[in-house]
Amino acid sequence: MLRTLVLGLGLLAGSAQAAGPATFATLDRGTWPEPLHSQAAFDSASRAEILTFAQALQASEGLDEAGWKSRLGLKSANLQSIAQVRERLWQRLLENYRLARQSCTPASDFCAPVADVAALREQARQWVIAPDSRYFAWAEASQRFHLGYLNEQMRLAALFPRISSEIALFSEQERNGDELADMQFLLTFDDGPTALGGHTDKLAAWLRQQGLNGTFYVLGSNLQQRLQKTSAVALNQLYAGQCVASHGWEHKSHASWADWQGSVSRTRELLQRELPALYVPLFRPPYGQRQADSQAFFAAQGQQVALWQIDSQDWSSKVNAEAAGQRVLTLMLLWRRGVLLFHDIHNKAQGALPWVLQASVGVPLQWQDCRSYR
Numbered sequence: 001m002l003r004t005l006v007l008g009l010g011l012l013a014g015s016a017q018a019a020g021p022a023t024f025a026t027l028d029r030g031t032w033p034e035p036l037h038s039q040a041a042f043d044s045a046s047r048a049e050i051l052t053f054a055q056a057l058q059a060s061e062g063l064d065e066a067g068w069k070s071r072l073g074l075k076s077a078n079l080q081s082i083a084q085v086r087e088r089l090w091q092r093l094l095e096n097y098r099l100a101r102q103s104c105t106p107a108s109d110f111c112a113p114v115a116d117v118a119a120l121r122e123q124a125r126q127w128v129i130a131p132d133s134r135y136f137a138w139a140e141a142s143q144r145f146h147l148g149y150l151n152e153q154m155r156l157a158a159l160f161p162r163i164s165s166e167i168a169l170f171s172e173q174e175r176n177g178d179e180l181a182d183m184q185f186l187l188t189f190d191d192g193p194t195a196l197g198g199h200t201d202k203l204a205a206w207l208r209q210q211g212l213n214g215t216f217y218v219l220g221s222n223l224q225q226r227l228q229k230t231s232a233v234a235l236n237q238l239y240a241g242q243c244v245a246s247h248g249w250e251h252k253s254h255a256s257w258a259d260w261q262g263s264v265s266r267t268r269e270l271l272q273r274e275l276p277a278l279y280v281p282l283f284r285p286p287y288g289q290r291q292a293d294s295q296a297f298f299a300a301q302g303q304q305v306a307l308w309q310i311d312s313q314d315w316s317s318k319v320n321a322e323a324a325g326q327r328v329l330t331l332m333l334l335w336r337r338g339v340l341l342f343h344d345i346h347n348k349a350q351g352a353l354p355w356v357l358q359a360s361v362g363v364p365l366q367w368q369d370c371r372s373y374r
Contacts, residue, residue: 021072021155024313025148026323027330029359031138036329037362039103046100046333047110048135053146053334054093054124057086060150068158072151077158085157085167090117092178096336099182109135145330164255166288166307173295176307177339184337186368187214187353188308189344190247190284193226193238200344204242210357213242215306215370216344217284220249220267223274232274243370244275245282245306255289261297268301280374282306304374308339314348321351329356332365 036042068077094117104111114120129139156167166176177186187207193200193216200216207213216239227235246267254260264283271279283303290305298305310331312324319327328340342349 021152023148024316024319024327025145025152026319026327027141027145029326029329031141033134033138036360039364040105040108042333042360042363043100043103044109046336047097048138049142049146049330049333050093050097050100051110051124051127052139052142053150054090054120055127056143056146056150057089057093058121058124060154061086068154072155072158074155074158076162078160078162081160081168082154082157085153085160089153090120092335094120096334099336142330149331161292164285164289164292166309166311169307170290170292170305171295173299174305174307177309177337180337180339180368181366182336183364184366184368185310185332186339186370186373187212187342188217188284188306188339189214189342189349190217191222191251192216192218192344193222193235194345196226196230198345199347199350201238202347203344203350204238204240206350206353208241212367213370215243215245215280215282215373217245217247217282217306218267218271219247219251220263220270223267223270227274235274236278239275239278242278243280243373244271244278245280245284246271246303247284248286251286253287253289254285254294255291260291264298264301264303268303280370282374284308306339308341309335310338310340312340312342312348312352314346314352315343319348321348322355324348325352325355325359328352329359332356 032045034041034044036045063071065077065079068079068082069075094114097114097120101111101113112123114123129135133139153167156165159165160167161170164170169176180186189200189203204216223235246264248254248260249263249267252260252263254263257263268281268283281301281303282305283298283301284306288307295305310328312328313319314321314324324342332338332340342352
């Protein structure tokens with residue numbers, strides 16, 4: 001009566017050696033049969049997403065280098081990096097599954113106890129949803145999502161460290177949100193500010209209305225242009241209640257740009273001079289790309305490299321605002337903590353975040369105060 005939903009390997013479109021894939025995983029959360037309006041409901045959905053991703057992860061383990069290259073459309077694949085990322089993912093999945101079981105009752109679904117990674121792997125191996133189950137439509141959609149999402153992560157792993165990204169840290173001086181507590185999330189927004197009256201203004205105003213804040217990783221060139229057309233007073237009003245950090249002077253890879261150090265120092269100086277009360281000493285490298293031996297430089301600048309784990313992919317024309325929100329909520333269920341990445345130069349965060357808040361009404365999410373994340 002039960003039937004296993006087959007996980008196809010799939011091939012991501014495109015064969016370019018860029019860090020990011022050509023397509024991104026999205027999931028219609030309307031397929032989940034109950035609202036996420038309590039901790040118990042959130043945990044139930046969390047356990048289901050964890051088991052589905054664990055099944056996709058386990059199914060990929062037999063691939064050799066040729067298999068990964070074919071699957072991801074790459075010319076080369078770093079198997080050591082893939083193995084290291086896979087090990088870290090299993091440990092995180094185990095921790096999160098245990099956390100998600102804390103609200104289990106005898107009537108709860110997906111609550112089998114697991115003592116270690118081996119037990120979680122066995123649960124993933126046995127993970128099946130019957131066609132007559134109320135979860136069946138979600139299960140089919142979720143397996144597609146997690147196959148695509150796993151491919152996204154393993155593409156980054158296969159290219160690391162030749163092409164650096166958010167998939168791994170170079171040192172303990174870098175951070176990505178893993179250090180946050182269960183159910184803690186931090187909002188971040190890249191690439192602004194926009195021109196006067198643009199998306200940055202609307203987003204910052206909406207955050208204040210909701211009693212929320214986030215870290216805006218600004219490009220020095222954009223901030224300088226906005227400053228020249230308004231004033232430092234106006235910029236401080238724009239970001240009132242928020243945090244502002246550096247995204248470099250221009251949106252270029254800071255792993256290969258000859259002037260990457262100048263980009264970092266010029267932007268830091270501008271922020272400290274014009275927005276001293278709002279500035280936080282963090283640097284987010286465009287594309288997550290930075291040099292492996294750059295930590296001494298950042299320490300001298302008084303900055304930490306700040307990455308992310310939950311990427312909305314809202315910059316892509318293939319991901320609309322609602323899809324970005326549903327993707328983010330799905331990854332919040334999977335990872336249960338983390339740094340959320342949006343872009344305030346686009347308008348999608350203004351649609352995605354209200355959707356996330358509405359879909360999780362009653363869930364005790366803890367939105368990290370950006371001023372304490374430094």
